[in-house]
Amino acid sequence: MEMLVTALICLPFLWAILPAVIHNSKLRAFFVYLGCGIVIVLSIVTAVQWYLAGGQALDFDLPYSGLFDEVILYGDLLLMCLITYLSFKYKRGVISLLAIVQTLLVAGLEVFGPELPAQPALHFDWLTLIMILIIGVIGSAIGIYAVGYMHGYHIHHHKELTDRRSFFLAMIFVFFGAMFGLVLSQSLVWMYFFWEITSVTSFLLIGYTRTEEAVANSFKALWMNLLGGCGIAAAIAVGILGYGTVNLYDIIANAIASPADMLCLLPIACLAFAALTKSAQFPFSGWLLGAMVAPTPSSALLHSATMVKAGVYLLIRVSAAMADNYVGNMVALIGGFTFLVASCLAISVSDGKKVLAYSTISNLGLIVACTGCGYEETIWAAVFLVIFHAVSKSMLFQCVGAIENTTGSRDVEDMQGLASIFPKLACILMIGIAGMFLAPFGMLISKWAALKAFIDTNSVYVSTLMVMFICFGSATTMFYWTKWMSKILGASPREKSRDLTKKNEYISMFFHAVLVIALILGFPWLSQNVLKPLTNSMFGTDVQVISYQNIIIMIVLLVGIFVIPCLNYFMTKNQKAKQVITYMGGANAGDNMSFISSTGDAKEMHISNFYMEDIMGEKKLFTPAIMISTFIIIVYMIIVIGGAF
Amino acid sequence: MISSRVITAVCYLLFAPFIIGLLDGFDRKISARMQGRKGPSVLQPFYDLKKLFEKEFLTANKIQLLMIRSYLFFIMLSGVIFFAGFDILLVVFSLSTAAMFLILASTSTHSPYSAQGTHRELVQIMSCEPMELLVAVGFYLAMGTFNVNEIAQGQMSPITFLPGFFVGFVFILTIKFRKSPFDIATSHHAHQEVIKGVTSEMVGKEYGMVTLAEWYENAILLGIVGLFFINSNPVSIVAAIVAILVVWFLEILIDNTSARVKWQLMLKLAWGVTIVAAGMNLFLLEIIRG
Numbered sequence: 001m002e003m004l005v006t007a008l009i010c011l012p013f014l015w016a017i018l019p020a021v022i023h024n025s026k027l028r029a030f031f032v033y034l035g036c037g038i039v040i041v042l043s044i045v046t047a048v049q050w051y052l053a054g055g056q057a058l059d060f061d062l063p064y065s066g067l068f069d070e071v072i073l074y075g076d077l078l079l080m081c082l083i084t085y086l087s088f089k090y091k092r093g094v095i096s097l098l099a100i101v102q103t104l105l106v107a108g109l110e111v112f113g114p115e116l117p118a119q120p121a122l123h124f125d126w127l128t129l130i131m132i133l134i135i136g137v138i139g140s141a142i143g144i145y146a147v148g149y150m151h152g153y154h155i156h157h158h159k160e161l162t163d164r165r166s167f168f169l170a171m172i173f174v175f176f177g178a179m180f181g182l183v184l185s186q187s188l189v190w191m192y193f194f195w196e197i198t199s200v201t202s203f204l205l206i207g208y209t210r211t212e213e214a215v216a217n218s219f220k221a222l223w224m225n226l227l228g229g230c231g232i233a234a235a236i237a238v239g240i241l242g243y244g245t246v247n248l249y250d251i252i253a254n255a256i257a258s259p260a261d262m263l264c265l266l267p268i269a270c271l272a273f274a275a276l277t278k279s280a281q282f283p284f285s286g287w288l289l290g291a292m293v294a295p296t297p298s299s300a301l302l303h304s305a306t307m308v309k310a311g312v313y314l315l316i317r318v319s320a321a322m323a324d325n326y327v328g329n330m331v332a333l334i335g336g337f338t339f340l341v342a343s344c345l346a347i348s349v350s351d352g353k354k355v356l357a358y359s360t361i362s363n364l365g366l367i368v369a370c371t372g373c374g375y376e377e378t379i380w381a382a383v384f385l386v387i388f389h390a391v392s393k394s395m396l397f398q399c400v401g402a403i404e405n406t407t408g409s410r411d412v413e414d415m416q417g418l419a420s421i422f423p424k425l426a427c428i429l430m431i432g433i434a435g436m437f438l439a440p441f442g443m444l445i446s447k448w449a450a451l452k453a454f455i456d457t458n459s460v461y462v463s464t465l466m467v468m469f470i471c472f473g474s475a476t477t478m479f480y481w482t483k484w485m486s487k488i489l490g491a492s493p494r495e496k497s498r499d500l501t502k503k504n505e506y507i508s509m510f511f512h513a514v515l516v517i518a519l520i521l522g523f524p525w526l527s528q529n530v531l532k533p534l535t536n537s538m539f540g541t542d543v544q545v546i547s548y549q550n551i552i553i554m555i556v557l558l559v560g561i562f563v564i565p566c567l568n569y570f571m572t573k574n575q576k577a578k579q580v581i582t583y584m585g586g587a588n589a590g591d592n593m594s595f596i597s598s599t600g601d602a603k604e605m606h607i608s609n610f611y612m613e614d615i616m617g618e619k620k621l622f623t624p625a626i627m628i629s630t631f632i633i634i635v636y637m638i639i640v641i642g643g644a645f
Numbered sequence: 646m647i648s649s650r651v652i653t654a655v656c657y658l659l660f661a662p663f664i665i666g667l668l669d670g671f672d673r674k675i676s677a678r679m680q681g682r683k684g685p686s687v688l689q690p691f692y693d694l695k696k697l698f699e700k701e702f703l704t705a706n707k708i709q710l711l712m713i714r715s716y717l718f719f720i721m722l723s724g725v726i727f728f729a730g731f732d733i734l735l736v737v738f739s740l741s742t743a744a745m746f747l748i749l750a751s752t753s754t755h756s757p758y759s760a761q762g763t764h765r766e767l768v769q770i771m772s773c774e775p776m777e778l779l780v781a782v783g784f785y786l787a788m789g790t791f792n793v794n795e796i797a798q799g800q801m802s803p804i805t806f807l808p809g810f811f812v813g814f815v816f817i818l819t820i821k822f823r824k825s826p827f828d829i830a831t832s833h834h835a836h837q838e839v840i841k842g843v844t845s846e847m848v849g850k851e852y853g854m855v856t857l858a859e860w861y862e863n864a865i866l867l868g869i870v871g872l873f874f875i876n877s878n879p880v881s882i883v884a885a886i887v888a889i890l891v892v893w894f895l896e897i898l899i900d901n902t903s904a905r906v907k908w909q910l911m912l913k914l915a916w917g918v919t920i921v922a923a924g925m926n927l928f929l930l931e932i933i934r935g
Contacts, residue, residue, distance in 0.1 A: 569711050
């Protein structure tokens with residue numbers, strides 16, 4: 001086990017050197033495939049071995065633990081220097097202050113602070129298992145997709161950009177290593193180090209194209225994520241000075257043991273704050289939207305499937321310490337508010353990637369709200385959503401990326417009738433969208449559990465507000481997904497044309513599609529054998545979250561949604577029908593695509609979706625949303641910090 | 646116990662269209678009298694439906710038929726979940742899944758009028774959905790369960806705890822029943838502005854199936870109205886039926902005394918009423934529960 005985990009963390013870091021130094025396109029692609037293959041196999045083997053060993057939580061150390069401590073200390077300082085150098089190079093020196101302060105704080109306490117008792121640095125349990133599988137399997141599939149996508153990106157579409165594919169692919173491997181490290185660490189110092197690496201890789205990948213917009217957005221992401229890093233640094237400081245430990249699980253146990261003591265709650269609040277920035281919750285959502293300038297694989301990998309999940313992961317970890325207290329209320333309110341506002345904003349944008357970005361923020365909001373509630377049902381729902389969201393959203397991003405490479409546009413309005421032009425891409429897009437919001441998929445189950453839990457929450461205000469957020473948020477969520485779906489399925493004015501999507505892109509996308517369907521079919525099994533042990537070990541109880549009866553109904557719904565349309569397709573296939581043209585008040589020009597205009601000649605008809613910019617527009621909602629959420633965070637942080645001292 | 650639940654569900658599948666169709670017939674009659682006309686026979690909706698199914702099948706896109714059949718199926722499934730006494734939250738989710746099939750059916754034709762109707766229909770769904778979900782939440786708060794059969798067996802009628810939810814729900818029923826002033830996605834009469842909105846391109850049996858689906862859906866909605874009044878005392882069933890008839894008459898009255906509004910106003914009104922009526926009720930219930 002120790003060897004496997006060591007390999008899991010270290011191998012991607014070392015493997016990153018290969019794509020970085022090999023510049024022959026074919027050879028580099030081979031090594032990337034091989035690397036991704038090894039990561040998938042390693043993560044699955046680790047997971048299976050642990051599962052077969054009985055699924056008991058493990059605490060252990062890496063071999064040469066002392067050496068790793070040294071590496072991490074110098075690594076922290078190295079990252080600080082890198083950030084300082086880059087921020088001065090691009091004339092944003094102020095940002096380096098954030099990095100310097102937190103790194104010196106952590107490093108100083110480590111070197112000069114009180115001696116800490118030796119404890120194992122790593123921890124492996126059910127949640128780790130799920131995260132490792134998500135990172136290993138989904139992440140590697142995106143890695144495979146990236147090779148083909150980046151080829152098309154540079155060769156066909158962006159000839160003006162410098163080809164830095166070696167750097168891009170190397171960064172992806174660095175990121176894998178950091179994510180594995182992050183979810184396995186139980187020492188906050190280790191976690192902090194890996195956390196910072198993910199922030200920096202995200203920053204570097206967003207700035208990949210080095211255009212002015214990309215650089216500006218990358219620094220926006222950097223400072224927000226560094227601010228989150230400050231949260232972890234503060235938690236480390238409180239941990240060392242307050243109770244002489246940097247062990248995440250000790251800190252959580254402390255907070256649970258004395259719920260009234262604000263000093264015990266303080267590190268939890270700091271960690272929660274860090275997690276909120278990483279998960280791009282309001283008021284920190286701006287960085288994720290800006291991150292959409294990065295090439296699609298990095299959007300899929302970092303900004304939807306895995307890195308933003310690091311924040312959620314941390315929240316799920318500490319959720320038991322957040323049940324019915326100020327920190328939990330803060331997290332739940334921010335999450336619920338983000339869920340609603342981001343889904344409203346998603347209605348008003350037509351750029352496909354931006355819709356996906358807002359929906360990611362919105363979904364993360366729902367997960368965050370679930371964790372803030374801190375009940376068994378909501379944690380169950382949150383983990384469920386994490387799994388479903390990772391798979392569906394990474395598939396959607398890849399699909400939109402492929403559509404953009406093929407048609408030259410990622411605007412939803414330009415996807416009219418995609419089903420008849422590129423049926424394969426449309427099919428993947430439909431499965432992804434269905435996986436995101438339709439009954440009985442992930443969202444529904446989670447909303448069901450979350451609503452039930454929020455009604456039972458102790459605080460009256462939080463409970464009422466959260467129920468309202470979820471009810472309104474699910475209405476707006478339905479709106480933007482359905483209108484996108486209806487665009488894809490409609491008739492198209494264009495002829496069938498050549499699909500430029502590469503084979504390896506399809507391999508990854510079909511793999512995801514199969515995974516989504518497998519997850520849906522395997523949902524009762526997953527609930528029974530993975531999620532139930534997870535919540536049970538976390539809360540020490542044995543509760544059936546969802547009743548047997550409801551599982552049956554959901555399975556009926558599920559079968560319905562796949563089988564009924566198919567069945568109806570075969571039953572109506574041979575139906576005799578007289579083909580007619582649509583009603584246009586008599587102004588048809590012979591087909592459904594054009595009409596006779598007032599000048600007397602035929603004009604192509606465009607049908608546009610509703611965007612409601614004057615009600616839900618970014619101009620109208622974004623700034624007030626930032627203000628309200630900043631207010632919530634400041635008020636609750638003051639309550640906790642003030643209570644502690 | 647179980648067999649009575651099965652019987653209710655089967656009765657729903659068999660008789661709901663007849664009851665709602667008949668109510669629809671009386672609706673036309675009463676509306677006509679309000680407007681000083683004689684009005685058609687009360688059986689007219691059934692004649693219309695029969696005629697629709699006998700028409701030649703014309704279509705602009707054959708996918709439409711598939712979608713409409715799925716729409717009908719999911720509405721019936723939601724009704725079965727409701728009348729067999731299962732989870733009311735799942736009924737709401739299942740209804741919104743059904744609605745999606747109607748949307749997809751309508752947009753598949755690339756027709757300007759049905760596209761306009763579709764988007765308005767989407768706005769209508771968005772206006773109603775928060776209130777529908779909140780009703781489920783309200784029942785849970787009042788009776789401690791989402792299961793319809795347990796809600797119906799309570800000591801007191803849920804309405805005693807949920808007056809605000811009831812007001813909000815009756816408000817959105819006007820939108821759900823496609824009654825004026827909120828008949829913006831499609832109205833009962835082909836109208837200059839909306840033609841037939843979301844159903845513009847549905848002809849013959851397609852339109853027949855949509856009508857049938859709407860009848861099934863209205864049965865669920867009226868069933869929810871009744872659920873507000875039912876308790877373990879059998880007399881409450883009479884109260885529920887009276888309540889349903891009163892609400893039904895109120896909707897006809899509103900239909901005949903108001904003019905269509907724009908969708909922006911509808912959205913604001915629906916959400917406003919939901920927040921004020923249901924939100925206040927929710928807040929107070931939470932306080933009472935502690």
